[in-house]
Structure formats: structure tokens, C-alpha cells
Amino acid sequence: MQTDQQMPFRRMILSVTVRFWPPSCLFETRRPISTPPPHLLLRTLLKRCSNLKTLHQVHAFMLPRALHHDVSLLSFFIDACSFLGFFVYAYSVFLRAPHPNTFLYNTMIRFLSRSDSIVEAILLYKKLRAHGLPPDTYTFPFVLKVVTRLSAIRWGTQIHCQTLLTGLDYDVHVVIALVQMYSSCGCLGDAHQLFDGVNFRNVALWNAMIAGYAKVGEVDKARGLLEHMPQCHRNVISWTCVIAGYAQMDRPNEAIEVFRRMQLENVEPDEIAMLAVLSACADLGALQLGEWVHNYVGNRGLNQTVPLKNALIDMYAKSGKIGKAFQIFEDMKNKSVVTWTTMISGFALHGLGREAIEMFSRMQRDGVKPNDITFIAILSACAHVGLVKLCVWCFNTMRSTYGIKPKVEHYGCLIDSLGRAGFLHEAQELVRRMPFEANAAVWGSLLAASNIHRDLELGVCALQHLIKLEPYNSGNYVLLCNMYSSLGRWDESRTARKMMRDKDVKKMPGGSFIELNNRVYEFIAGDTSHPQFSMIEELLFGVDGKLKMIEYPQRDSVGSYEFDMV
Known part of the structure; x- marks a missing residue:
């Protein structure tokens, strides 16, 4: 007699059987009715699995039929487990495999490389070699991906040596994985040596080298590679790596310039490219170009993901259109913690502290847990509107309620709030008590507070620390000279000017940007x-x-x- 638990699985097998044998066959007496072959039935059953219970049932279906001895079928079963997120169960099935070969090891290493147990993938690779199984052109890329995630250069160099021993060091997939590994570990010289040493250079290899330079901030070298790359090989990934690199290095002009080049070569940008361009537009306040990107995304039907909408909110907020940013926020059905934080930061940037605080309250009511960046935004908003008590309450709440340990940026916001409100003694005391060395932003906040409340001694103290932290910032020296002069301390003023000359500190020329016809022009004094x-x-x-x-x-x-x- 069938139990209630067996019935759903029986129905699933019956439905699969009917799929292989159409209903018309059931009425043909001449053709015998039978279930499909076990291996075909198993593959179809695994595609229909949706939870651990159905996986257990399929596993029970495999064992009496000895299907677990078929490495390809067992690999398919492990893939199904990993797709559904049952990592421990998949690993336990692998460990009990009767005769695992390189193919099955590759499946498990690839699966572990995507999980949180990435160190297990390295141990599994060592086990493969200990059992005398030969690694192949799939094994090395999978295990090198783990090394890349761990930034474990020593393991990476050992695996590179093993590729030499197996003669697979010139396989295109292995070379690409090695270039990515060395680049991510900061060994760009080794990565470029590999790149120069091969006689084949496909699109993926070029892109791996360009991405490596862009990732560590050497964007000019990445762009140089892009220029030398055959035009037929340049794709959206090649261009996006350079655009994103410039945007991350706070060089938005170059980012937009490369984007223009990309358009001239008729390369269609994707969502990732749009994210990079919107970041550059936000930094420059290039509203016209940002609006063009917004329209482009809508007209081309690109997937308007949450990160892309977050970037649009950020761009409009930083370009002066806080109302448009809020409209996009309100129209979003799915909002991440980044969405809320971006909107709060936008309000704070525009001095709309009360709106930012209300947005924070809405976020809490919606059950979204704020992160450390959210608290920087809300503390900054409190400082802008002079809500010192609320600022102190938020600072204390982040640790007591959300378990977030305050960083120097959070202390800086609280010090700024106290300084703006005239609590200069309390601000200085907090600087002394905080468990970090005060950075330039903290001393800059105290300097601003000293200017507001005419505390020249505090201003001089702040500027002395700023000069130590930023020895080549000409503005600090000029302010220090002016403050000494206002106190009648002419000798110190002359000493500060001499110090500036001795260190060969150049005064930064003034500059401005103007956007016209979707292009941003930069003007620098004296240029x-x-x-x-x-x-x-x-x-x-x-x-x-x-x-x-x-x-x-x-x-x-x-x-x-x-x-x-x-």
C-alpha cells in the first residue's frame, strides 16, 4: 500500500512517463507501454526537483538501480543540489561516490568555488592529485577561481607550476584563469608576462588583462591595452572595464570620453556600462548626459535592475534634481538597503535633513535593516539641520540596536554635528576619546566649526594637524597663514609661508565645469x-x-x- 509521502513522487514519475509516451500510445494495444530509460527519467526528474524532499526521493530512485555508479548522472544530481542551494547534501553525496573521476571532481570543485566553503575546493583539488587523477583544462580554471576569491597568491603560484608540469599552461582557458588570478592578487607584472608569452590573444584574454589593470587603479595602462587591442576584438566588456576604472578613480571626464569613443565604434552599452557612465555623470553633475542615459535605458528596453535605478537616483540627486530622484525612488517596487541609503544621502546633500530623517523612519517601518553607510547618511543629515540630540541618539542606536561598530566616518559626522551647534569642547573631547586617529575629514570639521564660532586657537590646532596629514594641500597653508595673521602672530605666519615654499607646495589652480550639448567642458585658471x-x-x-x-x-x-x- 502506498503512503501519502510516496504519492507525490509517484505522480511525478507518472507525469514524466506520459511526457515520453504520448496519451495516444495508451490506446494502442500493439505497442507495449513502459517507462522511459532510467537515465532519461532521472534527468527529467531532477529538473522538476524544487526542495530537499524531492532530491531525497530522486536519490532513493538512483541507488537500487545503481545509477550513482554513472559519473555523468551523479554529476547531474550534484548540479541539481547546488542549484537549489543544498551544499552539505551535495558534498556528502560526492564523498560517497564509488569511483569519482576527474569529471566528478571538477563538478564538485566548481560547485564549492561558488559557495561559502571555498577553502574546501582547494582541499578537494589536493585530494584529486593525491589519488593520482590528472587535472584537466577544466580543473585548473575552477580551482584558480577559488584562489582569485581568496587572493591566495602562494597557492596560485603552486597551481601555475602544476599547469607547467601537465603541459596545460598554454591552454587558452588556463591562461585566462592565470591572468585573472595574478591580476586580482596585485601581481600585474606576472599577469602581463603571461599575456605577452602566448601566441594567441582572444577577446577573453584581452579583457582579462584590461580588467586586471583597471581593478588595481592603473586605468591608463588599461586604456593603453584597449587602444592596442584589435578593433574587431573590442566588445562592450572591454570598454566597460576602462569606463568603470576611470569612474572608480574619480576621473569622470576620462570615463565619459571613453564612453563617447565606445559610441563612435557602434558598440551597444549594456546595464553594467550604463552604471559606470551614470557614476561618472553623478560625480560631474552632468545632468544632460545623465538624462540621455536614462532615456536610452528606457528606449532600448534594457533590464532596469535595482542597481541601475539606484545609480539614476544618485545621479539626479547629485545633479540638483532631487525631485526627480525622489520620483524614481517612489516608482520602484523593489528597494534594497542601497536604494534607501542613496535617497537619504541625496536629501542630506541638498540640506533637506528633516526629509532624510523621515526617509530613515520609513525605512525602519518597512523592516529594512540599515547598514553602516546608511548611518553615515543619516548622521550627516542630522548635522546639516542641527539636530544634535538626534544625531547622538542615532550614533548610539547603531551599536545597541543594530550591532554596527562605529567607524571613523561615523565619529566624523557626530563631531561635525557638535561643532556646527557650537559644542566645541565636546567635539574636541570626542576626538581625544575615539578609538581611531583623527583623519583629515575630522580635523576639517573642527576647522569649519572654528570658523563659524570664531575660535581661532582651535582653528590653528586643526590646521596644524591637517598640514601633517595633507602636506601638499596648498589650501591648508593659506588658511593657516591667514589665521596666524588674524591673531597677530606674524612670525608664525611667515614660518608657515616659508614651510610652503620649502616643500615646493603649489597652489592648485581654480577650475570649473560646464555641460553643453551632452558634453562636459573643463576650464582651469591659467590654462x-x-x-x-x-x-x-x-x-x-x-x-x-x-x-x-x-x-x-x-x-x-x-x-x-x-x-x-x-
């Missing part, structure tokens, strides 16, 4: 390299002359003031 410099200079002189004509009649009624034209 005459712009191709239309003469026209710009002539126009500026005209504007300057008109301003002076307006200025003189107003002096009698308004009082004299200084007009400085750079």
Missing part, C-alpha cells in the same frame, strides 16, 4: 590649451567690462566691495 581660447577670453573681457560698469554706480549706495576676476 590656454582650449582650441577656442581666444573667443572665450574675448567674451570674458566683455562680460567683465559690463560688470564694472554696473559696479561703479552701486558703490555709493551699497558700499565698496572687492570684485575678484580669475
